[in-house]
Amino acid sequence: DTEVIQTPKHLVMGMTNKKSLKCEQHMGHRAMYWYKQKAKKPPELMFVYSYEKLSINESVPSRFSPECPNSSLLNLHLHALQPEDSALYLCASSQASRALNEAFFGQGTRLTVV
């Protein structure tokens, strides 16, 4: 199984809502990533978890809160978002953040903040 599963595929939320994005992989990967991708732009790294510990936070606003409950799951909790946060949110995993390996990407969650 070489799949990264992201749910939901689409999400519309108001600026006062609290929602969560979920990501799951069963490849035994110990590094997991959240990327944000705006239209016609490359993915931008938000967070990296390595062995279930947050190793990189690319100065992401606190309205985005990542969580790694175990080695297979990665969540992104959303609260008080702004319309400019609307984007495709991609989850990825790799064997380890410094290993000779590629990142496997999920299909993404298309988030719209209204």
Added chain:
Amino acid sequence: AQSVTQPDIHITVSEGASLELRCNYSYGATPYLFWYVQSPGQGLQLLLKYFSGDTLVQGIKGFEAEFKRSQSSFNLRKPSVHWSDAAEYFCAVYGQNFVFGPGTRLSVLP
């Protein structure tokens, strides 16, 4: 710090024609290089990767790429493009994490 440039924002080719997408990188150590493809609204799919060894690497869907250290380049090629190849192509370098180039959008004319 690592960085990736893709000089061509948009390329249009005719179906059956050959293709080359350019990628240049900057990284202080031996780079790990990748090409990903993304169809509209979809995630990224790995086409090929270079870690070491043979500088010409073969990937899926008939793509290949050549690593040229002297030019800091990792250009993607395909001898004959199919209409289904129309997509966004991202070159990426892995140092401390994956950093993507700005992307090249490929359009294919029938």
